Amino acid sequence: SLIKTDLQKNFNIHTKFPLNHNPINLTAIQHAGNENGNSSLFTTFTFISVGGFRREKNYELLIDAFYRIKDLDCKLILIGRGDQENKLKQKVKYLELENRVIFPGFDNNPYKYLSKANCFVLSSNFEGFPNSIQEALACNLPVISTDCQSGPREILAPETDINKILENDIEISGYGILVPVNNAYQLARAMRLIYNDNKLQKDLRKKAFERAIDFDIAKIGEQF
DSSP states (O other), X not given: OHHHHHHHHHSOOOSOXXXXXXXXXXHHHHHHHTSOOOGGGGSSEEEEEESOOOGGGOHHHHHHHHHHTTTSSEEEEEEOOOTTHHHHHHHHHHTTOTTTEEEEEOOSOXXXXXXXXXXXXXXXXXXXXXXXXXXXXXXXXXXXXXXXXXXXXXXHOTTSOTTOOOSSSOEEOSSSEEEOTTOHHHHHHHHHHHHHOHHHHHHHHHHHHHXXXXXXXXXXXXXX
């Protein structure tokens, strides 16, 4: 974990301590995912992202990437709120994507959206440990994420070196797809790939839940 390394190197904490990831409640998430949502949003292939509309989340990048695949029959749903909301909506209007980029607002139960979408996308410049990826995996969603520090690689590609950073390519890893930070071309490339490749979609859906089990509160609770 890069956070553990950060504590050791930058805060001079050398006492031995275990690494326990943030837990999720799989049962509760799946139950919440069954709640009725606005089914009219999901009449076509749907990319989705959930989080605060803050600069570090880089939703502008996600909108730029989505614009690059506007020839595909798909939508983008952005769930959340924050100080970047008006700026993002203005960008969507400028790009004439208003009918395809949807802002449902903040919802205490994002799982009813996640469970019906086709692919989760995280476009952040940096993270601590992105719970939204864990929650998307718990909803059986294929995940595309920037290879930002820290967390996405640790979650989606645990078999790789956590210090590796993608620069100009995409990486189909064990549990998702990683793309370089702040690279609209490569993010769009990954989104187009998942849209067109039904086998990859199915494989990542299956692996998503397998990985989510590693973060279930029952398993993490035992570690605590």
